[in-house]
Amino acid sequence: MLKITNLAKDFGGLRAVDEVSFEVGERTITGLIGPNGAGKTTTFNMVAGMFPPTSGEIYFAGERLDGKPDYYAFRSGLVRTFQIPRPFGEMTVLENLMMAPQHQLGEQFWNTWFRMGAVRAQERKLRDQAREILEFLNLDHLAGEAAKTLSGGQHKLLELGRVLMSDPKMILLDEPGAGINPTLLGEIVERITALNERGITFLIIEHNMDLVMNLCQPILVMANGKLLMEGDADSVREDPRVLEAFLGGVPA
Amino acid sequence: MIDLLSFLVFFLIFASFYSLTCLGLNMQWGFTGLFNVGVAGFFAIGAYTSAILTGPAYDDTILGGFGLPALVGWAGAMIAAGLAALFIGFVTLRLREDYLAITTFGIAVSIQLTALNFKTLTRGADGLYSLPKPLSGVSDSAFVDNALFLAVCVVVIAIVYVALERMMHSPWGRVLRSIREDETAAATLGKNVFGYRLQAFTIGSAIMGLTGGLYSSFVGFISPQDFLPIFTFQVYVMLIVGGSGNNLGAIVGGVVVWGIWSGSGSIIAAVLPPGLQTQGAAVRIVLIGLMLILILLFRPSGLIREKRVISEEAILDPAK
Numbered sequence: 001m002l003k004i005t006n007l008a009k010d011f012g013g014l015r016a017v018d019e020v021s022f023e024v025g026e027r028t029i030t031g032l033i034g035p036n037g038a039g040k041t042t043t044f045n046m047v048a049g050m051f052p053p054t055s056g057e058i059y060f061a062g063e064r065l066d067g068k069p070d071y072y073a074f075r076s077g078l079v080r081t082f083q084i085p086r087p088f089g090e091m092t093v094l095e096n097l098m099m100a101p102q103h104q105l106g107e108q109f110w111n112t113w114f115r116m117g118a119v120r121a122q123e124r125k126l127r128d129q130a131r132e133i134l135e136f137l138n139l140d141h142l143a144g145e146a147a148k149t150l151s152g153g154q155h156k157l158l159e160l161g162r163v164l165m166s167d168p169k170m171i172l173l174d175e176p177g178a179g180i181n182p183t184l185l186g187e188i189v190e191r192i193t194a195l196n197e198r199g200i201t202f203l204i205i206e207h208n209m210d211l212v213m214n215l216c217q218p219i220l221v222m223a224n225g226k227l228l229m230e231g232d233a234d235s236v237r238e239d240p241r242v243l244e245a246f247l248g249g250v251p252a
Numbered sequence: 253m254i255d256l257l258s259f260l261v262f263f264l265i266f267a268s269f270y271s272l273t274c275l276g277l278n279m280q281w282g283f284t285g286l287f288n289v290g291v292a293g294f295f296a297i298g299a300y301t302s303a304i305l306t307g308p309a310y311d312d313t314i315l316g317g318f319g320l321p322a323l324v325g326w327a328g329a330m331i332a333a334g335l336a337a338l339f340i341g342f343v344t345l346r347l348r349e350d351y352l353a354i355t356t357f358g359i360a361v362s363i364q365l366t367a368l369n370f371k372t373l374t375r376g377a378d379g380l381y382s383l384p385k386p387l388s389g390v391s392d393s394a395f396v397d398n399a400l401f402l403a404v405c406v407v408v409i410a411i412v413y414v415a416l417e418r419m420m421h422s423p424w425g426r427v428l429r430s431i432r433e434d435e436t437a438a439a440t441l442g443k444n445v446f447g448y449r450l451q452a453f454t455i456g457s458a459i460m461g462l463t464g465g466l467y468s469s470f471v472g473f474i475s476p477q478d479f480l481p482i483f484t485f486q487v488y489v490m491l492i493v494g495g496s497g498n499n500l501g502a503i504v505g506g507v508v509v510w511g512i513w514s515g516s517g518s519i520i521a522a523v524l525p526p527g528l529q530t531q532g533a534a535v536r537i538v539l540i541g542l543m544l545i546l547i548l549l550f551r552p553s554g555l556i557r558e559k560r561v562i563s564e565e566a567i568l569d570p571a572k
Contacts, residue, residue: 048440050436050439050440069444070439070440071439071441071442071443071444071445074440075442079441080440082437082440086434086436086437087434088429088434088437088438089433089434090429090432090433090558090560091426091429091433091560092561092566094566094568095426095561095562095563098423098426099423099426099427099430099441100441102442104423105423106423106424106563107423107427107443108424109419109451111424112418112419112422112423112424112425113418119422119423120564120565122423123423123564123565123566124565126565143568144568162441163441166442
């Protein structure tokens with residue numbers, strides 16, 4: 001589904017991501033773990049088109065993504081959420097979702113003048129779709145509230161809802177579990193599993209190891225900008241290189 | 253009585269110029285978050301364009317004497333300001349907002365200096381004079397003529413208001429609002445942020461240009477003195493006081509702040525002895541600053557708060 005080859009990124013003299021190659025299989029929930037500064041989020045940012053790689057290539061569903069404008073990945077069905085959620089605070093929860101889908105008639109300036117009937121009809125459809133997703137995420141009771149009034153965990157759900165509106169093929173989740181109470185976390189895991197069963201591929205950055213080990217298969221491990229290993233939960237747990245990366249070395 | 257009424261009409265005509273400019277700025281700053289500090293520049297482009305299209309021939313300019321009807325002048329003012337914004341926006345709108353502010357400020361100052369020095373086009377500091385005032389001489393009294401001009405202004409504001417409401421409360425406007433809230437997030441949701449910023453910038457500036465056209469027609473004389481940066485500052489205060497993000501607020505802010513500005517000017521002129529008039533004029537600026545601070549402290553959303561729900565279809569039925 002997603003394939004990156006020899007991806008690298010320099011920030012000045014610092015090589016944040018160093019010749020990383022991996023593939024994410026279709027309909028998997030792939031985990032991406034590694035200590036802070038391993039280059040996970042930088043990799044995400046390049047895949048999502050937020051900044052260009054220094055070198056290397058990114059392919060999504062057979063199509064090359066690197067070198068395209070920042071909105072291109074989204075339009076081909078590859079969407080992301082942020083480590084720190086970025087809701088549109090002064091807009092309602094409902095409209096945070098409604099603004100997301102691509103190719104809305106009413107987004108074209110002239111259509112707001114000459115095709116108002118069709119725009120209205122599409123708006124009603126988007127509203128119903130948004131409310132369905134909000135119900136699925138247990139946020140429907142907050143639909144009319146300003147997004148800024150929600151809690152941190154609810155913001156994460158809101159972001160997930162926003163990307164779901166576009167009917168994505170693959171979702172990049174940056175730390176869905178960070179700073180979330182256990183009840184809400186369980187809810188998020190449940191939603192991810194349900195969405196995966198519907199055919200959506202996930203690539204997840206996460207520090208909560210229980211969550212990663214239970215949810216993700218396979219798991220990619222990064223450290224110091226390099227891909228350390230790839231495997232299932234057991235092989236990652238038992239690999240001495242992983243322990244070393246996280247704990248700074250173990251006695252031989 | 254007629255004195256007071258004609259003063260009121262005169263006051264409202266000027267207030268309507270400010271309100272209309274506020275509407276243009278609301279599209280840019282209030283709705284899209286574009287920190288355009290070059291309002292005076294687009295106002296100037298509109299004023300000069302309309303003046304040259306409708307004005308008489310002068311001995312010392314290379315362009316003029318077209319004597320076209322006012323409506324053509326105003327349309328030209330809109331188009332010229334819009335095209336200028338399209339060009340300026342194309343080179344500046346990739347900048348972050350603080351840089352955009354510095355750049356647009358510089359551009360507005362350059363436009364003003366061009367008007368001051370490009371004498372064969374603008375007559376420099378001497379200004380363009382004897383511009384025809386539409387509807388003058390329709391009746392016997394200047395009062396009725398002015399009242400008719402005010403009616404024209406009101407109609408123009410009403411049209412612009414309805415048009416802006418339609419644009420802003422559509423999915424198109426919703427993208428603008430999302431860019432204001434977080435342009436990175438909007439881009440990751442596949443929106444062409446630059447394209448939308450350019451559209452909002454152009455439309456807002458065209459409205460400012462239209463106002464410049466109306467202004468030059470009414471006053472009949474323009475010179476670079478009319479387009480100093482203080483104008484931009486006034487319009488921002490008006491929009492913030494009225495309610496940034498709300499079109500009605502933009503209109504109300506123009507009238508209220510212009511009322512305080514011109515009212516305090518009259519009072520100061522009447523009360524202070526001649527020797528202190530200059531200092532008195534500075535008090536007005538202090539007063540405006542004070543008002544801005546009070547509004548930001550006690551009513552940061554302005555007199556009329558922006559509507560949270562953008563699209564009509566997204567209004568939730570409370571009974572549900």
